[in-house]
Amino acid sequence: MAAFGTGAGRPSGRGGSPGFRFTLFAVLSVITMYLDQRQHYLEQVRYVLQAAAYPIQLAVSSPAAAWRWVKESLQSRQALEAENARLRNLQRDLELRAMRYEALAHENGELRGLREALPPVAERWLPAEIVSVQMNSLRQRMLLNRGAANGVFKGQAVLDDRGLIGQTTHVGPWSADVILITDPEHAVPVRIERTGLRTIAVGAGDASSLALPYLPGNADIKSGDLLVSSGLGGVFPEGYPVARVTEVRRDAVQPLAQVRAAPLAHLDTDSEVMLVWFRADHPAAPAGSTDAGGQLKSGNAAMQSQPAPKRAPAPAAAPTPPATPPAPPPAAAADTPPAATEAAPAQGVQP
C-alpha cells in the first residue's frame, strides 16, 4: 500500500491542472502496459506489487479458510475413523500398484537398452494451498501460498492427484498466480492415449470442459478417450493425464471435428495442489524446457504450443550440454517423428 501513500501525497494543489495530471498518468499507464505486454520489463515491479497485494489476498480469503478450519475441527470421531480406514485402504492399494510400477519401470528400461531403470521424471514436489480462486468465463486462475521464496518459478507445472491443473504465470515472493488449463487463454499440447494422435486442448472457460479445436473431421477419436500431456510446449512433461473426451461431434459441413473433454483434475473442489519440478535430462521431460521455457514469456501457452513441434528436435540435439549423452536418443525415439500436430494421423498410417 506504499504506492497509495507516495502517489496521494502530491496531488493537492501544486501538481498542475487536472488535465496535465491526467495526461501524465495516462502516458504512464500506456507505457506500463506497453512494457508489461510487449517487453516484459516489469517482472520486478510485478514482484513487488504482488508482495504488497498478498496480505490483502490473505485477508480476503480468511473467512473461507476459517470456515474450513471450523468444519475440520468439529468433525466427529466416527467420521475421522471412517476416513482413516478409507485412507488406509487407499494406501495399501497404491503400494501394491507402486510395487508393480517398479517392476514395469525396470522392464521398460531394459527394453530401451538402458542398464538401469530411469528415475521418475518428477524430481521433487511441493504441496501448496489455494488461497483464492477466480472462476469465471473470462479468467480461470488461482493463487497459491508458495512463491519464489520456496523456489517456485514462472511457467511451472501444477498438478493434483488426478491430473494437470495449470501452470504458474506470475510468481511473487510468497505467492504464485496459476492459470488453469480451462482458462480460455491456456492451451496444453496433448496426445490421445489410445492412438498417439497429438493435438492441443484449449480451455473453454468453465471448470469442467476443454475444447480440442484442431482435430480434422475424420480424426480417430471417440468419447471416453484419455488425453495425456504430450511433453511438447516446454511446461508439462510427457504422459501425465489431462482430460477424458466427453463429446465428439462430426459435422459433414465443417472440416474440423468438435470435441469436448472434461479435465481429470478436480479444478473446482481442490484445496491443495502440487507444484512439481522435473528432471531436465529425463526422456519424458517437457520438450525443449531449457530453450522454449525462455520464450514462454507470459505463460500463454497458446502462443507457444504450435511452433513447438517443429522446434523441439533442434534444441534437444544441439544446445543442451547439461543433458547426459544417452538421454537425447530415447527422447527422440519416444516422441517418434516430430510431425506437425494436425498431420500426425496421416503420417502415422503411411509407413
Added chain:
Amino acid sequence: MNVDSRARMLLTALVALILNVLPLPPWLDVLRPEFLVLTVLYWSVNAPRTGGIALGFFAGLMLDIFQGPVLGQHALALSLVAYIAVREHQRIRSKPVFQQALLVLPALILYEVVLFAIDGWTGHPVTTPLRWVHALTGALIWPLAAPVLAYSAGRLT
C-alpha cells in the same frame, strides 16, 4: 484536516478494493458493482484536491495486480474516470443523489469501454455481454454508496 481526510480516503479505497476482490459465487460476481470505481468517483467529486487522478491511477494499479491481464489497464481507465469526475465535480456535486447516479452510469460505462478496448488490443478478447452488468449495478448502488462514503469521509455525522 488534510492528513485526516487523506487517511480516510486511503481507508475507504482499501475497503473498496477488498470488496472488489472478495471471492463471491458466480451469479453474485456478475452483479458485483465496481466498488473501487465508485469510491474513486466519490473522492474525485467531493474532494477533487485530495483524491482525484493520482488516487485513480494507484487504485487501478492495485486492481491490475488482482485481476488485470496487463499492468496499467485499470490504472488508465480509473484515471480517465477520475479526471472527468474532477473536471465536472461542481456540476455533479450540486445534484441530488439520484441524479448523480444518472451521471455516474456513463462514467462507469466509459470505464468498462476502456477496459474492453484494452482487452481487445492486448489480445484478450472478451465477448460476454455480462461484463456490462457491473456498470448498471454500480449506478444502481450509487444512492446507497454515496451516503456511506460520505459518512466514512466524515462529512455526515
